[in-house]
Amino acid sequence: NAGVTQTPKFRVLKTGQSMTLLCAQDMNHEYMYWYRQDPGMGLRLIHYSVGEGTTAKGEVPDGYNVSRLKKQNFLLGLESAAPSQTSVYFCASSPDDNEQFFGPGTRLTVL
Amino acid sequence: RKEVEQDPGPFNVPEGATVAFNCTYSNSASQSFFWYRQDCRKEPKLLMSVYSSGNEDGRFTAQLNRASQYISLLIRDSKLSDSATYLCVVNGPYKYIFGTGTRLKVLA
Numbered sequence A: 001n002a003g004v005t006q007t008p009k010f011r012v013l014k015t016g017q018s019m020t021l022l023c024a025q026d027m028n029h030e031y032m033y034w035y036r037q038d039p040g041m042g043l044r045l046i047h048y049s050v051g052e053g054t055t056a057k058g059e060v061p062d063g064y065n066v067s068r069l070k071k072q073n074f075l076l077g078l079e080s081a082a083p084s085q086t087s088v089y090f091c092a093s094s095p096d097d098n099e100q101f102f103g104p105g106t107r108l109t110v111l
Numbered sequence B: 001r002k003e004v005e006q007d008p009g010p011f012n013v014p015e016g017a018t019v020a021f022n023c024t025y026s027n028s029a030s031q032s033f034f035w036y037r038q039d040c041r042k043e044p045k046l047l048m049s050v051y052s053s054g055n056e057d058g059r060f061t062a063q064l065n066r067a068s069q070y071i072s073l074l075i076r077d078s079k080l081s082d083s084a085t086y087l088c089v090v091n092g093p094y095k096y097i098f099g100t101g102t103r104l105k106v107l108a
Helices: none
Strands: A004-007 A010-013 A019-025 A031-037 A044-049 A064-067 A073-078 A087-094 A106-110 B004-006 B011-014 B019-025 B033-038 B044-049 B055-057 B060-065 B070-075 B084-092 B095-098 B102-107
Touching: A004 A087, A019 A031, A019 A087, A019 A106, A031 A073, A044 A064, A044 A073, A044 B095, A073 A087, B004 B084, B011 B019, B019 B084, B019 B102, B033 B060, B033 B070, B044 B055, B044 B060, B070 B084
Parallel strands: A010 A106, B011 B102
Antiparallel strands: A004 A019, A019 A073, A031 A044, A031 A087, A064 A073, A087 A106, B004 B019, B019 B070, B033 B044, B033 B084, B055 B060, B060 B070, B084 B095, B084 B102
16 A cells, blocks of 8 residues: 555745645545644644545635545645745545544645 | 644653653643654654553553643653654644644664
């Protein structure tokens, strides 16, 4: 099992550009989450999903959209990137909304 | 008050030492508590869940004190490989709230 994978690993964007981060899990987990991690701050939840076709807002959802069209994939979109979105993005999945399994992260820089 | 607070450290301890971290939380309705470990530039990984009765896993012991609203992590006989950042996680209004982490450096 690959576990949780994230694509891409690194990306540099210019302000105003758009991009999609892909998270995939092969553990048949119902729950999936997107977090961002910034220096001096804990991981903060952006959006999450409790199953295929469902999404919900987390603590910091503004500027991001998500989709869960297939159970194994959770996409995070930035429609118009801003420098404040420079961060490390982690995806996670969970079978039961308790233990979370994290992907390796995506380092995003917005210039 | 932050929802979850941790001493950022670093805690520098010699190999073999015992070290303890505390984490305070503000939401008295929280029901789920965890300790995660995060190595530098890596993803967090679950170290242990924290139960009301406390739990132990080898050299690691976790305790919950609901009255004072904190959880603790005790590491005995520290190893060099224990050097990492330890994240406290508590369930809150937005699923889970992560602390900023406590850095541990175990010195040879």
